[in-house]
């Protein structure tokens with residue numbers, strides 16, 4: 219089935235926040251923010267700004283009737299700064315005017331006097347000064363201290379990965395307007411309508427029942443709207459409360475890049491020990507996460523870095539500690555993979571380091587240590603349905619790894635100025651929110667009296683195709699055609715207390731709730747049909763909108779059955795609740811079963827480096843991915859391709875830069891480069907692994923949103939191989955992204971023999 223949005227997307231008819239017709243009298247807001255990364259406000263003068271044409275109101279912390287607080291995990295972040303300033307771009311005031319341009323013009327006239335302090339922008343420096351978001355967390359398994367003496371080889375090093383700008387096509391924004399009696403409706407481009415509702419209620423000092431949040435779809439979220447869509451919606455709602463007028467607040471690209479957090483940069487130390495036959499015996503790491511100026515989702519992201527710190531390998535002795543370091547940057551936040559990619563980059567760097575020293579291909583070590591069914595992970599969960607070895611074999615045979623290796627070898631021997639490299643990147647990614655209580659969802663299904671169906675869930679459509687999958691679930695359970703079913707917008711009055719659509723669980727959690735609701739309705743309908751044929755409900759089935767009795771078609775169709783059931787006063791509406799069974803986690807010992815299941819996969823990447831220019835091309839990425847039993851291969855292959863390219867961007871060209879004063883230097887699309895058609899792999903081949911799926915995945919179709927992003931890590935190490943083929947002495951410490959400049963410096967590093 220095609221994505222149900224494809225037609226309206228291509229014809230430009232899909233409705234995003236900015237396409238919602240505005241109401242008469244709508245006002246526009248622009249956010250005035252801190253020009254310094256650290257210090258405090260001495261005075262602020264709105265008089266000149268207020269006198270500008272069209273200005274209606276300037277809202278500051280003083281206008282907040284409730285709590286001036288937006289922190290989701292810890293209450294450590296003000297909506298509008300009162301005195302202390304913690305990062306450049308921190309919101310201080312909201313200018314509301316008749317037009318957007320007037321709001322922007324007036325914003326420039328605000329006079330802020332401040333005292334500036336030295337900013338901390340580096341995670342290690344923050345840790346050294348004990349500037350932490352929370353105490354460090356450590357995952358332990360076995361006894362690394364004792365294991366080192368058994369190791370034949372021990373390598374120590376450092377691995378750094380940089381942040382990443384989400385660059386959703388649709389920037390952050392919200393449109394709020396008053397309903398009657400102090401109620402407010404908010405349209406928000408958010409992955410978490412409940413967070414918007416809850417935080418707005420807290421800030422405005424009213425009950426959540428006064429706030430209705432509605433989301434049609436997002437022009438991309440990628441984690442950037444899991445937590446950080448909230449403040450803009452709250453500001454718009456605050457404007458509504460103060461003025462009783464509709465208020466629209468949409469960030470322009472530059473404000474969005476400056477004011478919002480990104481993927482967390484990590485700086486890590488590692489130590490890895492191997493036996494003579496290349497078994498990993500011990501692994502230790504210390505990770506320094508650059509959290510920015512407030513917690514946001516950093517603690518949970520730090521957790522996932524720990525969960526995935528051994529990636530796809532069985533390691534009997536591990537000790538990994540992670541610090542969430544508080545710096546004077548915008549609070550960093552969820553980004554596809556949610557700390558997992560950063561954790562995996564460290565162990566992959568350690569393996570590449572070991573391989574380089576041992577003068578063997580990295581895959582020899584990777585393959586030797588792959589997880590198998592029954593292996594216990596450092597957090598206590600055992601691998602179930604472990605198909606990594608099978609996936610590995612599948613890929614190696616299908617694409618003939620041996621001949622690829624030989625070809626690359628021959629190429630490198632016969633070319634001086636072009637070198638090729640390749641890498642393998644296995645991925646094992648846990649599916650579930652690591653915070654167990656978040657793994658719940660609800661669905662509301664109406665069968666209308668004409669037999670058509672309306673579905674509401676807590677899932678947010680952000681381009682990943684969750685609505686199409688949900689529609690498929692209902693179509694399959696009822697066996698009715700897709701054109702009878704409509705996916706409603708996501709609305710807090712229809713489905714309440716939702717978790718964000720995140721952690722790749724959108725289809726699983728909401729799909730399971732939906733499946734339950736549909737099954738409950740189906741049971742009622744079978745009872746009704748059974749009654750009219752004088753048989754048991756178990757003898758009734760529905761196939762393509764025809765009612766069957768003991769496998770034989772009757773003269774009754776779906777529409778007639780619904781009509782009959784309605785006349786019999788059967789309830790044609792159902793609401794169901796799903797909570798992932800089995801999972802649990804105890805943070806005090808860092809053990810449990812946090813994940814419903816794991817997704818597995820493997821990518822083979824080949825690159826060619828131009829050794830005069832430092833430029834490179836990705837020749838091919840060949841993937842074997844565990845989809846379970848995919849319910850929509852078109853959508854799922856699209857997710858793999860998109861995630862892969864996003865991962866490659868993070869690892870190669872996307873370079874976030876802040877200066878020592880905490881100013882974002884890569885704050886525009888001329889200074890921050892994401893992959894385009896010229897930089898994507900020349901070939902991407904995706905193969906589905908032969909996998910049974912799992913009952914915890916909706917219709918055994920495994921979650922696919924985030925795991926493939928980590929295939930992009932393979933590109934980093936393929937480039938590394940190519941650089942070393944040119945300059946065998948280049949001892950490159952892992953430092954992503956591998957920009958063309960870094961490649962060039964690696965090629966001609968000081969210890970190059972030709973220099």
Ligand code: MTE
Pocket residue numbers: 437438439440441553554555680681682684719720721722723724725857860921922923924
């Ligand atoms: N795909 C598109 N097109 N746009 C997005 O914003 N977000 C990703 C992934 N795929 C995203 C996407 C992220 S970060 C997650 S967690 C999942 O989709 C969320 O959706 P799901 O849970 O339905 O897979």
Ligand code: LUZ
Pocket residue numbers: 515518522552555556650651652653656720721722
């Ligand atoms: N969000 C979250 C996530 O709150 N918890 C998670 O475990 C998670 N994992 C991936 C992406 N978002």
Ligand code: MOS
Pocket residue numbers: 409439440441442444552553554555556719720721722924
């Ligand atoms: Mo995705 S980072 O879980 O929104």
